Structures are given as C-alpha cells and as structure tokens.
Amino acid sequence: MNQRLPWPDERLIEAARAGDVMSLTAVVMESQPHVRRFALSLCASPQDAEDAAQEALIILYRKIGTLRATGALASWVFRIVRNECLRQVRLLVSRADEASAEPEADAEPSAEEAVLRRLEAERIAAAVSALPRDQRQVLIMRDVQGLPGKVVARSLGLSTPAMKSRLHRARAALRHSLAVTDEVVDPPDAGER
Structure with missing residues (x-):
C-alpha cells in the first residue's frame, strides 16, 4: 500500500523557525521525500533532480527562520526546487551556446548584446522547463x-x-x-x- 507521507505539522515548523535544532532536523527529514519527488518530476535528469533536492533542503535548513508562514513551507521549498532546476537548464543552455559559438578575433560583445543573449537564454530555459x-x-x-x-x-x-x-x-x-x-x-x- 502506497501511503502519502504527511508534511511536517505547523507546531514542528514553528519550533524549527524559532531555532530548535531537533525540530529543524525533523522538518528537513519529513520534507525530504516530497522535495525529491517534486525535483524528479521537474528536473531534466535524476542527477539534476538530486542536486536540486539537496540544494532545496540545504536552503530549508539554513533559512527556515525567514519563512513567513508555517503553512507556506511546501510552496516555499517547491519554488526553491523549481528555481534550481531552471538554473541547471540555464547553465546547460549557456554551456551549449559557448561550445557552439564561433571564436571571433578578440571581439568582446557589447553590453547590449550580452543582455540580449542572457534574456534569450532565459527565454529558452523557461520554454524547456x-x-x-x-x-x-x-x-x-x-x-x-x-x-x-x-x-x-x-x-x-x-x-x-x-x-x-x-x-x-x-x-x-x-x-x-x-x-x-x-x-x-x-x-x-x-x-x-
């Protein structure tokens, strides 16, 4: 039987926000399966998903005190995972662009060209994600x-x-x-x- 694991309860999250290390550890441990499942559904590869999940859990551990509402834990962590997956896609797109770019004779792109390239890479990354x-x-x-x-x-x-x-x-x-x-x-x- 495949039971859904619950998210940490609000009292535990509140204690973690207040700095209780035992509660914080419990929040991270109870959030981990949800974070991993979401990362696997969003990221391009299992390795990217693992990296994104780890990053989200590290941020959760370090910055839970900045969480405004205990009920917002899931959306906050999922947003971190989504941003990390997007960052990975942007890195891949940027590496692919660099690898395929023709070397020009010491010509530096103008600031405008650099901004346009970055915006285009972000647009492509968003479309891929x-x-x-x-x-x-x-x-x-x-x-x-x-x-x-x-x-x-x-x-x-x-x-x-x-x-x-x-x-x-x-x-x-x-x-x-x-x-x-x-x-x-x-x-x-x-x-x-």
Missing part, C-alpha cells in the same frame, strides 16, 4: 548534453525509435513555445492590417 518531463529529459540529454541517441534511449528505458519520436515532439513543442513568445515579444505593428 515548461515541456512535459519525458520530453524535457530527452531534449536536454540529446540536444543540450549532446549524448548519442542510443545512450539517451537506453538511459530512459526506450527503444531508439521511441526516443527519436519523443525528441521530435519535444523539439516541435519547443519551437512552438518559442514562436509564441516571439509573437508576444515582437507583436506586429498596429498599422499593419
């Missing part, structure tokens, strides 16, 4: 990390044709998402009708 987990995993493993298709298929427990199909759907969904945000960012002029 919005993909369903199965599509996000295959897209990041194949297109960002550059893993061979057979390795991706084997690590996800898929046949190579199934992996290719999932990758195709992920790329199409990403293109669509980016096209939609392009339209929002750059709407047609009001004079064009």
Whole structure:
C-alpha cells in the first residue's frame, strides 16, 4: 500500500523557525521525500533532480527562520526546487551556446548584446522547463548534453525509435513555445492590417 507521507505539522515548523535544532532536523527529514519527488518530476535528469533536492533542503535548513508562514513551507521549498532546476537548464543552455559559438578575433560583445543573449537564454530555459518531463529529459540529454541517441534511449528505458519520436515532439513543442513568445515579444505593428 502506497501511503502519502504527511508534511511536517505547523507546531514542528514553528519550533524549527524559532531555532530548535531537533525540530529543524525533523522538518528537513519529513520534507525530504516530497522535495525529491517534486525535483524528479521537474528536473531534466535524476542527477539534476538530486542536486536540486539537496540544494532545496540545504536552503530549508539554513533559512527556515525567514519563512513567513508555517503553512507556506511546501510552496516555499517547491519554488526553491523549481528555481534550481531552471538554473541547471540555464547553465546547460549557456554551456551549449559557448561550445557552439564561433571564436571571433578578440571581439568582446557589447553590453547590449550580452543582455540580449542572457534574456534569450532565459527565454529558452523557461520554454524547456515548461515541456512535459519525458520530453524535457530527452531534449536536454540529446540536444543540450549532446549524448548519442542510443545512450539517451537506453538511459530512459526506450527503444531508439521511441526516443527519436519523443525528441521530435519535444523539439516541435519547443519551437512552438518559442514562436509564441516571439509573437508576444515582437507583436506586429498596429498599422499593419
């Protein structure tokens, strides 16, 4: 029987916020399964999920005193996990951009170009993180990390044709998402009708 574990109760959270080390340890331990499950559903790979969960639990331990309301524990920790998963995707996208960039003859990008690149990387990272987990995993493993298709298929427990199909759907969904945000960012002029 698969029972859902409860979140820590409000009295325990309040004691942890007040600095009681035993309560704080209990809050972290009772939150851990929820944090890990959420990270696995959101991050691109199990390793990224483990890293995000660990980071969230460390922040929980260090900063529980800043939690405003005891009832907000779950949303606060989930927001930390989400931000950590997004940070990991941004790092991967940025590394991929750096690896594919053509070295120019000592030309430093202007401040405007640097800001535009960062904004574009954030837009792509947000679009990737919005993909369903199965599509996000295959897209990041194949297109960002550059893993061979057979390795991706084997690590996800898929046949190579199934992996290719999932990758195709992920790329199409990403293109669509980016096209939609392009339209929002750059709407047609009001004079064009």
